[in-house]
Amino acid sequence: MTALRRPLVALAAALALAPRLAAQGPRFDFYARGPYRAEVPRPATLLGYEPGEFHTNYGNMERVVQAIAQAAPDRVRVMTYGRSEERRTLYLIAVSSPENIRRLDEIRAQTARLADPRTTAPADAQAIIQGLPATVWLNYANDGNESAAFEAAIQVLWQLAASNEPATLEILRNAVVLINPAHNPESHERFVAWYNAFGTGAADHAAIEHDAPWGMSTNNNHYQIDLNRDALALSQRETQAIARAVLAWHPQVFVDHHGQLSQFYFPPWALPVNPHVPPQTARWTETFGRGNAAAFDRYGWQYFVRDIFDLYYTGYWDSWPALNGATGMTYETDGGGDMGFNWRRDDGTTATLRDAIAKHVTASLATAETAALSRVERLRDYYDFRRTGMEEARREPMKRIVLVPGNDPRRAAELVEILLRDGIEVSRTRAAFTAPLAHDYLAPAGRAVRQAFPAGSYVVELVQPQKRLARAILEPATALDREFVREQLARRARNARRGEDADHERYQFYDITAWSLPYTFGVEAWWTEDTTAVGGEALALPESDDAAAELAPVGGVAGGQRARSAYVFPNDRNGAGALAMALLTGGYRVATATQPVRADGRVYPRGTFVVRIERNPESVHDSIGPWAARFGVEVTPVQSAYADSGAAGIGGWEVASLRAPRILVAAGDGVWETEYGALWYVLERVLRVPFTPVRAGAIGSLDNLDDYNVLIFPGGSAARYERELGESGIARLKGWIERGGAFIGWSGGARLAMRKNVNWTSVRIVGSDEDSTKADTTVARDTTLAPDQRPGPPLVPATADEGKKPLEVPGAIFRATLDRSHWLTFGYERDQLPVMLSGDQFFRPSRAGANPVAFTGDSLLISGFEWPNNTERLLKNTAWAAVERHGSGSVVLFAHSPVYRLFWRSTYRLLENAILFGTGR
Secondary structure, eight states, X not given: OOTTHHXXXXXXXXXXXXXXXXXXXXXXXXXXXXXXXXXXXXXXXXXXXXXXXXXXXXXXXXXXXXXXXXXXXXXXXXXXXXXOTTOOEEEEEEEOOHHHHHTHHHHHHHHHHHTOTXXXXXXXXXXXXXXXXXXXXXXXXXXXXXXXXXXXXXXXXXXXXXXOOHHHHHHHHHEEEEEESOSOHHHHHHHHHXXXXXXXXXXXXXXXXXXXXXXXXXXXXTTOOBGXXXXXXXXXXXXXXXXXXXHHHOOSEEEEEXXXXXXXXXXXXXXXXXXXXXXXXXHHHHHHHHHHHHHHHHHTOOEEOSTTOOBOSTTSXXXXXXXXXXXXXXXXXXXXXXXXXXXXXXXXXXXXXXXXXXHHHXXXXXXXXXXXXXXXXXXXXHHHHXXXXXXXXXXXXXXXXXXXXXXXXHHHHHHHHHHHHTTOOOEEOSSOEEEEEEEETTSTXXXXXXXXXXXXXXXXXXXXXXXXXXXXXXXXXXXXXXXXXXXXXXXXXXXXXSXXXXXXXXXXXXXXXOOOHHHHHTOEEEXXXXXXXXXXXXXXXXXXXXHHHHHSOOOEEGGGOOOSXXXXXXXXSHHHHHHHHHHHHTTOOOEEESSOEEEXXXXXXXXXXXXXXXXXXXXXXXXHHHHHHHHTOEEEEEOOOOOSSSSOBTTSTTXXXXXXXXXXXXXXXXXXXHHHHHHHHIIIIISOOOEEEEEHHHHTTOTTGGGOSEEXXXXXXXXXXXXXXXXXXXXXXXXXXXXXXXXXXXXXXXXXXXXXXXOOOSOEETTSTTOOOTTOOOOTTOTTOOOOOOOOOOSSOOXXXXXXXXXXXXXXXXXXXXXXXXXXXXXXXXXXXXXEEEXXXXXXXXXXXXXXXXXXXXXXXXXXXXXXXXXXXXXXXXEEEEEEEETTEEEEEESSOTTGGGTOGGGHHHHHHHHHHSOOO
């Protein structure tokens, strides 16, 4: 390049970037906190652009990290802690003083000693603390499309590795800073691929760069699972990896960096705060908040605290670390992500990606400084977090939690796997035992009873270091702050006095209010008041891709025998439906018993699967055993079809043939990505059944629509679904259903079937304009449903009646009653099923079909918040699931996702049954 052309090219580049850097006020200087070590390269030198000018992709981030680590090996150690679903390496970068880096393994081991007060006495803990730096975990790109966080991680790493500024050196002496540059690489890579291709720096909200295509700008990982809410389920590869690393390093401070709001946010937290987070942990957010405020005030930056970001739900990456003893905090910056390079605020100023990065960098460094200055006190409180938790457990009535595997040991093992991944100690009893004071989870208000437990039960003793986390995720209900509840009721009262067109105060629930894992897994659970020794083996997490299968190695053909008549397995395990689908899609013929049947002297319940030898190839003998072991299903080889008593045998008309599911799933515009993602994960990874995702708007015009017999519309926009399908698509799908197709929908997918111009169902939403039976309080065709046997108290006192429209329920667990004679509920052992309900979508029951899962009786709330004199009154005698026949096909509707957040395992079987039994061709 000639000397003349160089300045011209530089000028052109500067002009091209000018719209991207349209900020107000003095520019933040990323290089002001020196002097800097010349041998440590600036990221901008390596990348060819300054912060905020371009989005850094994952490969370039790796290149920068390695270059800085090679230039500063005395301060930086690069480690890996796992791989993402798309096989990207997950990095954890330790930055500290040369002395601390040399003894990094010792620091980790000594910190671990503070995490177990049983083996480290207070005096020993004090001695350890005197020579120990604090551990500060800075977590970035959890929501990978919130792009400022990823860029900030690079700048923070460079500052700590390169600067000899006194304040930076003080951080390095007194803290080990752990930088996780990308919690969620896939989300980040999708977003930057889109934005780098189409971003121009336009601040206008209508610009295409602020409206990425479906799935390209989401918080979610490969499977479109929101990792920031997955700390409860620990369902994803990335979540499991980070949990393992946190438990190995025991950080005292954990910051999760997000975006993007109108102003920067950092704690203190808003109410409600999970009651298992002790006051001293909450007080630390004041300390860190004031440290951040001082740093921001130096620049005159705006920010806010408390307001909407609470610490109640356990599944976030501020609450989960807080329940592990850290000061868990979320920081939300005010630019980048969908705001892009530039975003016009409502006052005409512009939020920029560059400024958003600067604020994250400033908050990160301020947090590390505060931790370094408070090193001794913070380490002491970290030790006390577990010590006082164990003391509380000794005083509190709830001493232990018992989980009974029942007929589905694999499902109980899946729950135990989560507990072990959480570092919670679990044992399995070798012999039966009796608890004199036990409380049934399905009778939360009931008196303690004497209860016998079988050998093989799982026991969680609460006098353990992880007591607070164990209580938070296992107890039947988690208390809400009374002050918070009073405020929501006051807002409701004020809103009730305002007209429909007036502005209403928003309620302050940020997320769901109930999540107890025994309910969501459908595992029988009790808590006991006694601590009588029960004996048992302490369990360790198996190092396996299928830890639950290692914990509960069940399944296969009983006795390894070959059947002469049929292979039979009841539908009482989650894996039974998956096994049936595997056989059907593998080319084998499977039938199901629509009534109880008898074979080889044993009675099998409705829904039992029958694989007849006469109607299958010889290879069925070799295939069924390994598949049964994979899914944890015990298969019985039947030698004779003769029913020695009773009216029905496996060769009778009560045994109906099933059809291999050929599944079509609505995807694309109108579908909520997380709803699609949970379904995708369950179909592909749990049920292992093939499916075809198609854009919702293309489904109605598919030439090969009749190649499929199952169509699933997950949660989304019902209006958008209708618009995408169009009149001709709706009519074509109606004909497809009548010819034997099974339409399955929930949330917005269910509402599609109810829309006036669709009208595939008589189900209506309570209080909607289409609800013509608002005064009706009966449930159609529910005469066989068992009455509610176990009432529970409402959470808050009743107030005035506000009419016939449900107020939105902020994610609570309610007691549904099952019609176990209906095929949708085949396999369930109890008449009661805890289900999730969120929002205001209550189903007025079907008059034309069946309502196999319904809300009957009184005191429906099991756990969480409900609105007094509104929720239960309007929920009573409504349906959670409805089925209607149309010709040879069926419409199956759920009020809420049966695969919600992948921790609601007890309702998986409803989806399996809908897929297997709903088709007519």
